[in-house]
Amino acid sequence: MAITIYDQFIPVFSQMLSALDKVLTKAEADAAARKIDLDVFVNGRLAPDMLPLTRQIQIMTDQAKGGASRLAGKESPKFSDDEKTFADLHARIAKTLAHLKTFTASDFDGAETRDIELKFPNATFNFKGKDYLLNFVIPNFYFHYTTAYAILRHNGVPIGKGDFLGNK
Amino acid sequence: MAITIYDQFIPVFSQMLSALDKVLTKAEADAAARKIDLDVFVNGRLAPDMLPLTRQIQIMTDQAKGGASRLAGKESPKFSDDEKTFADLHARIAKTLAHLKTFTASDFDGAETRDIELKFPNATFNFKGKDYLLNFVIPNFYFHYTTAYAILRHNGVPIGKGDFLGNK
Numbered sequence: 001m002a003i004t005i006y007d008q009f010i011p012v013f014s015q016m017l018s019a020l021d022k023v024l025t026k027a028e029a030d031a032a033a034r035k036i037d038l039d040v041f042v043n044g045r046l047a048p049d050m051l052p053l054t055r056q057i058q059i060m061t062d063q064a065k066g067g068a069s070r071l072a073g074k075e076s077p078k079f080s081d082d083e084k085t086f087a088d089l090h091a092r093i094a095k096t097l098a099h100l101k102t103f104t105a106s107d108f109d110g111a112e113t114r115d116i117e118l119k120f121p122n123a124t125f126n127f128k129g130k131d132y133l134l135n136f137v138i139p140n141f142y143f144h145y146t147t148a149y150a151i152l153r154h155n156g157v158p159i160g161k162g163d164f165l166g167n168k
Numbered sequence: 169m170a171i172t173i174y175d176q177f178i179p180v181f182s183q184m185l186s187a188l189d190k191v192l193t194k195a196e197a198d199a200a201a202r203k204i205d206l207d208v209f210v211n212g213r214l215a216p217d218m219l220p221l222t223r224q225i226q227i228m229t230d231q232a233k234g235g236a237s238r239l240a241g242k243e244s245p246k247f248s249d250d251e252k253t254f255a256d257l258h259a260r261i262a263k264t265l266a267h268l269k270t271f272t273a274s275d276f277d278g279a280e281t282r283d284i285e286l287k288f289p290n291a292t293f294n295f296k297g298k299d300y301l302l303n304f305v306i307p308n309f310y311f312h313y314t315t316a317y318a319i320l321r322h323n324g325v326p327i328g329k330g331d332f333l334g335n336k
Binding site for chain 2: 002003004005007008011012015016046047050112130134135136138139140142143146147149150153154156161164165
């Protein structure tokens with residue numbers, strides 16, 4: 001029994017996005033209790049030249065949205081990347097989860113060998129689907145999720161590994 | 169063409185561990201240039217109640233070592249968890265990479281449905297191999313890798329996403 005491409009990331013990314021949604025809710029409760037303006041968290045960074053919480057969540061959700069679309073050979077929906085509040089971030093997570101729900105296992109038939117081209121301002125990456133998923137989408141998704149989590153944790157939000165994994 | 173269990177994590181974890189090894193070398197060069205005691209990095213944390221760099225790397229390598237061993241139904245080698253210096257951390261990464269090299273794709277035949285039991289002081293987790301890999305080993309591996317990277321980045325080490333992914 002092999003693990004399909006679908007199984008390798010759609011259910012687990014959905015679990016992690018739901019977990020992030022709950023982490024944000026805990027951060028809002030914590031900010032209210034400690035009388036911290038939520039903008040402090042929204043704009044929080046781990047270093048002056050690292051991206052703030054909003055961008056971490058935008059890129060994380062882009063990995064899920066774009067990863068699923070590209071591997072399935074479909075057009076990826078455009079998000080406007082203008083989130084400024086926790087409500088905006090919750091809405092972006094919900095949109096991403098709804099997008100992931102539109103896929104079925106058969107959408108990824110042959111995705112392992114699909115040619116994927118990623119264009120950035122300074123570089124173009126060409127992948128086979130398998131390498132795009134394993135060496136780019138999954139590491140980047142967790143990189144930005146962990147960094148978002150760490151920004152909140154660094155700012156004193158009472159969350160732990162169980163929250164990150166979506167076990168509680 | 170399916171992606172084997174082996175392909176889903178052994179080559180990419182090896183790439184990430186090699187990338188971490190180079191990140192540590194960059195941190196050593198940066199510490200020398202800025203006249204920072206390397207113990208500051210070794211003991212660096214993102215929050216007072218988060219684990220320091222050494223523990224992040226110990227747990228990350230444990231995910232690779234234990235994940236591969238358990239999924240293959242083999243005994244996992246014990247590491248003594250007494251790393252105190254960058255040399256110790258490089259050696260631990262090398263040991264982990266050497267351990268991953270001992271596996272072949274056929275070691276993971278049937279691993280998707282293998283029963284995996286994880287015992288912790290306060291809880292026991294039971295997984296099927298597939299869920300253990302996708303919902304536990306991979307998220308934990310990247311969680312601790314990203315946190316190790318973020319501790320160094322937070323402390324001013326000049327590294328970027330390309331270093332994290334092992335693209336440079």
